[in-house]
Amino acid sequence: MNGTALVIGAASGIGEATAVKLAASEWSVAAVDIDPEGLAALRQRVGGVRTHVCDVSDTRAVDSLTGDIGPVDRLVHAAAISELGRALEQPRENFDRIWQVNFVGTVNVVRAFLPAMVERGRGEVVLYSSMAGWLPPWKLSAYAASKAAINAYAEVLAAECRASGVKVRCVCPALVDTPQFRRLAAEDPTMEGHIMSASAVVDAVERSFTGDGLFVFPGRDAKIGIAMRRYCPWLLRRTDRRTGKG
Numbered sequence: 001m002n003g004t005a006l007v008i009g010a011a012s013g014i015g016e017a018t019a020v021k022l023a024a025s026e027w028s029v030a031a032v033d034i035d036p037e038g039l040a041a042l043r044q045r046v047g048g049v050r051t052h053v054c055d056v057s058d059t060r061a062v063d064s065l066t067g068d069i070g071p072v073d074r075l076v077h078a079a080a081i082s083e084l085g086r087a088l089e090q091p092r093e094n095f096d097r098i099w100q101v102n103f104v105g106t107v108n109v110v111r112a113f114l115p116a117m118v119e120r121g122r123g124e125v126v127l128y129s130s131m132a133g134w135l136p137p138w139k140l141s142a143y144a145a146s147k148a149a150i151n152a153y154a155e156v157l158a159a160e161c162r163a164s165g166v167k168v169r170c171v172c173p174a175l176v177d178t179p180q181f182r183r184l185a186a187e188d189p190t191m192e193g194h195i196m197s198a199s200a201v202v203d204a205v206e207r208s209f210t211g212d213g214l215f216v217f218p219g220r221d222a223k224i225g226i227a228m229r230r231y232c233p234w235l236l237r238r239t240d241r242r243t244g245k246g
Contacts, residue, residue: 002027003073008056008109010049011038013178014128015078017198020046021206022074030069032056033079056105057097062112071116074124077109080143082180084187087141095142102146106153114157114166121165126205127154131174131222134229139188147172151215158214169208173201174221194221 005022009015010031016038023029023046030050033039039051052068054061056079080102083094106127117123132140133147154170161168175181175195185191196219204218217223228235 004028004030004069004071005074005076006030006032006069006072006113008032008075008077008105009079009128010042010051011035013078013180014173014176014198014201015076016042017202018076018078018126018205019049021199021202022076023049027074030072032065055101056108057100059108062105062108066112066116071120072113072123073117074126075109075113075117076126076128077106078126078128079105080128080130080146080180082140082143082184084139084184085142086139090142098142099146102143103149103153106150110153110157114161117166118161118164123166124209125157125161125166125168127168127170129154129170129172131172131217131225133172135225137191155214167209168214169205169216170214171201171205171216171218172222172226173218174225176201194219196221 002025005027007015007019007022007029010019011033012035015033019029019031019042030052031039031042032052032054034053034055036053039053043049043051052065054065056062081098083090083098085091085094110125114125127150129150130147132144133151136144151170151172154168158168173196175191175193177195177197201218205216208216217226
C-alpha cells in the first residue's frame with residue numbers, strides 16, 4: 001500500500017483516470033466530486049474506493065472532509081469547470097462560478113489538507129492547471145484566468161513548502177480527451193490540436209515524482225506551447241485563435 005490518496009474531481013476526466021491509476025497501484029483512494037452518479041460509477045469500476053460528494057467552492061464543506069477522510073499522503077486536485085463566452089459578454093454569474101470552483105476550490109482544498117502534510121514532514125500535492133493559464137484561448141477568459149491564478153498560487157506554495165518534505169506539482173496539459181473538452185469542442189470546432197488521453201496525462205504526473213521541478217507539461221503540444229511562450233512570444237501573435245484547454 002502506497003498510502004492514502006485524495007482525488008478531487010474524481011467522477012470524470014483526469015480525476016477519474018487518476019483515481020483508477022492510483023487504486024491499481026495499491027493506493028487507498030478517497031474520491032471527491034460534486035457528481036454523485038459519477039462517483040457511483042467509479043465505485044462500480046474500482047472496488048474499495050471511498051467516495052464523498054462535495055462542492056469544493058464551499059469552504060465549510062471542504063473543511064468537513066478532513067474529519068471524514070483523515071490524513072492523506074497524496075492530494076490531487078483536478079476539479080474544474082468551464083463555459084465558452086467572450087470576455088465582455090459572458091454572464092457574470094458564469095464567470096464567478098468558474099472562478100469559485102477552479103481557483104477558490106483549489107485554495108480551499110489546499111488549506112484544508114496541506115497543513116497536516118507539512119506537520120508530518122511528507123506528502124505530495126498535485127494541482128491541475130492548464131496550458132490555458134499560459135496561452136489564454138479566445139472565449140475562455142474565465143477559465144484561463146482561473147488557471148493562471150493556480151499557476152501563481154502553486155509557485156508560491158512550492159516555495160513556501162520547499163523545506164517541509166512536501167512535493168508540489170502544478171500540471172499544465174493542453175488538449176485532453178475529457179467530457180468537458182468534448183462538450184466545448186462540439187460548441188466551438190476551432191479547438192484543434194493533438195488531444196491527449198487523460199491516462200497519458202496521469203502517467204506524466206507519476207513520472208514527474210522521480211525528479212524535481214514544480215510545473216509538469218505533459219505531451220508535445222504543452223511542451224511546444226510553453227517554449228514559444230518563453231522564448232518567442234511574438235510567434236503567438238500570428239495565431240488568431242490560440243488553444244490551451246486542459
